[in-house]
Amino acid sequence: AQSVTQLDSHVSVSEGTPVLLRCNYSSSYSPSLFWYVQHPNKGLQLLLKYTSAATLVKGINGFEAEFKKSETSFHLTKPSAHMSDAAEYFCVVANNNNDMRFGAGTRLTVKP
Amino acid sequence: EPEVTQTPSHQVTQMGQEVILRCVPISNHLYFYWYRQILGQKVEFLVSFYNNEISEKSEIFDDQFSVERPDGSNFTLKIRSTKLEDSAMYFCASSANRGYEQYFGPGTRLTVT
Numbered sequence: 645a646q647s648v649t650q651l652d653s654h655v656s657v658s659e660g661t662p663v664l665l666r667c668n669y670s671s672s673y674s675p676s677l678f679w680y681v682q683h684p685n686k687g688l689q690l691l692l693k694y695t696s697a698a699t700l701v702k703g704i705n706g707f708e709a710e711f712k713k714s715e716t717s718f719h720l721t722k723p724s725a726h727m728s729d730a731a732e733y734f735c736v737v738a739n740n741n742n743d744m745r746f747g748a749g750t751r752l753t754v755k756p
Numbered sequence: 757e758p759e760v761t762q763t764p765s766h767q768v769t770q771m772g773q774e775v776i777l778r779c780v781p782i783s784n785h786l787y788f789y790w791y792r793q794i795l796g797q798k799v800e801f802l803v804s805f806y807n808n809e810i811s812e813k814s815e816i817f818d819d820q821f822s823v824e825r826p827d828g829s830n831f832t833l834k835i836r837s838t839k840l841e842d843s844a845m846y847f848c849a850s851s852a853n854r855g856y857e858q859y860f861g862p863g864t865r866l867t868v869t
Binding site for chain 2: 676686740743746748749
């Protein structure tokens with residue numbers, strides 16, 4: 645069985661400062677990993693995905709994530725936060741059948 | 757760009773009533789999914805569907821739930837007798853094939869009173 649743990653339920657940063665959203669995964673095989681973003685009253689939008697190619701994955705809106713097998717981590721980062729980045733972020737692990745399991749989510753607040 | 761659509765965006769129903777949530781997946785996709793997100797909680801997998809059959813379901817997906825692809829374009833989730841705890845956002849998703857990226861719809865907010 646696979647699962648993810650998002651280590652912070654809420655992260656608050658100032659505009660222009662770096663963002664770090666932490667995710668650890670558990671999987672008995674090589675997982676696929678995803679980060680999705682959910683803006684208020686909106687659906688889920690894929691930010692980026694890791695599927696056993698390059699360990700550093702670049703996504704939309706300047707986000708990127710690094711797959712670290714030794715640490716079973718897939719943390720999401722962005723060098724400089726923008727007000728529009730304020731949203732809920734979900735780390736997701738999928739098995740070979742693409743059955744997805746979501747983390748609990750991290751709410752990102754961006755202060756002016 | 758093709759997208760998954762869901763109707764209605766918000767459904768209010770009384771406890772004990774049946775509801776049908778509708779989804780139109782991306783047209784050439786073969787795998788379909790339903791997820792649920794209770795307010796303030798994580799997104800939970802309900803069921804996956806392929807070739808007109810359920811391929812996997814979670815423990816949440818009990819006998820009051822059913823899914824159907826009635827006409828080759830719609831994918832529906834039926835809740836036979838709604839309970840207060842069924843109040844949640846329900847997301848539909850589709851993927852081109854097993855192991856491919858899932859595309860999510862905007863969700864249907866179900867409120868059971």
